[in-house]
Amino acid sequence: MSGAAGWWRNWGRDPGRLWNSGGRSSLNSEDRTLRNQTPTVVPVRGGFRMYYASTLSHDLFAGGIRSAFSKNGVTWQEEEGYRLSSSETNRVLCPSTVALPDGRLRMFYEVQRKGQGSFIAAAISRDGLEWAPERMHCLEADKAALGSPCIVPLQRGYRLYYHHYEAGPPENGLRNIRSAFSLGGLEFISEPGIRVVQEAADEAYAVYAPEVIHAGNAWRMYYAAWPSEGSGLIKTAVSMDGLAWEKQGVVLAPDDGDGVKVVSEPSLLALPDGRMLMHYEACDVSGNWSIRSVASRS
Template structure:
């Protein structure tokens, strides 16, 4: 048994750690996007970085890679054709929106193609309060692939991006990143993204499309919860699924102490959302491990990706972060799995608990 296998067994929920030295993801892994494919294999696309990736970009993004599994629990990395085994990386054109760093936030399968919905930033600096941040003006993009391994970018109208950053005074003037996409039964598309407003916190926006290529913003659809809730500082990454006769949004919320949990909101039209109180910390449905426990996910659980199982239960893949780090690069990001209590997607436990 390898040291990493033993560590996985001892840490409930943990299923994928950073890669070995020399790989593109040897420092951090984040944002699992999982599909159960027609060939019986499970595929996970995720982003991360190595210790030599641009340290001025204080984000967990960098490049993207692929892992494959027979059961959705035990994963093996696939060495891709790009830098250090990645399958997707920043564009070589410095004038594009995604020239400095990229991150995958959704993968869908439509019309015989994998669609990779990603976000990226360039090398410009943005002043946010007292912080001068590189690569923060992120925008969404899209790429397609026949095999999930070799990707072709689809060119959007905003230096390659699908959407522009908001104008001065708009809620998304800082960035519009981390896209998640839903294709409705009528063939139209919805793209959910989030941003950070200096006063209002993390906010979720919506864009709509008739073809998945040309998008129009529809405004903010979700924001911070009330004081003492797990999402009092705002709502970030999310996964929206049509379940029954409604949309269900599994979303990452953050409190004023910087701890992250996952909650649920529901909607009948995908535009007007109502948060649902859960039984975990602060009204969440899945909380970080106890503070001070030393667990790998004691500070944050987020970037939920929810996959239905044949027996009616659900798997939720997520990123966990430990306590002790002072920013995105000093906390350790790893990937975990939670399992629903039967068919109830409002009750979760970590794999292995």
């Protein structure tokens, strides 16, 4: 990994495939008209910061990307305001951040255009709270929707993992995870091939939301897999080079005992005491979206 750029993605050991079942609530708004989704957690001075999408349940274009702070990675306090706001035509969600060599932070995020697909944009910040749009179109495709980015610093340059959805029914294997490379970290070129192919029965609706870390001598990815619309789980894959990935199955599925029907959008966090947490979005049978966490067993 390069410099300070993303040391939280360089883990000494692999959290692996075994995670505890169920999960505890991390960020659940008392206002049921809100839905909190797409978390990403990064270490900051004195603790951790979570960026996440917060929108009105009846209007997904009303809201934006917010943040919360935690001293221990478990108990969270929402911070005031929005880090980035949506508009009537553009919804912002799925943030992924990286620290730059000059100390600034860069956030990549998905922009959903009302009725027109989606693309990946970037914003810049000096303190992690005040963000300014930096580049509106870091990565886009003429006939595909791109989103749920995960930025990973390399020894030389940066790799951006993202979902790539072509037009057509989801069961046709057109919703996959791909990657792009950038030397400077802002202008990306798509890399050939597909990183994770939508092919299994429990991926029939989509695969997306990759979360990638360097663990030991290999790379590990956790990603969202949806068997059908309104039903999601989290799977994992491993790679020696970050390009060719081997799937290793399901690591977290909905818990009927908790009334949860969707788990999705994983984000990993290594705590100082050695525990490893996965934050993720969850939807219960009543349609309420919240952010939960679960600990690894390895």
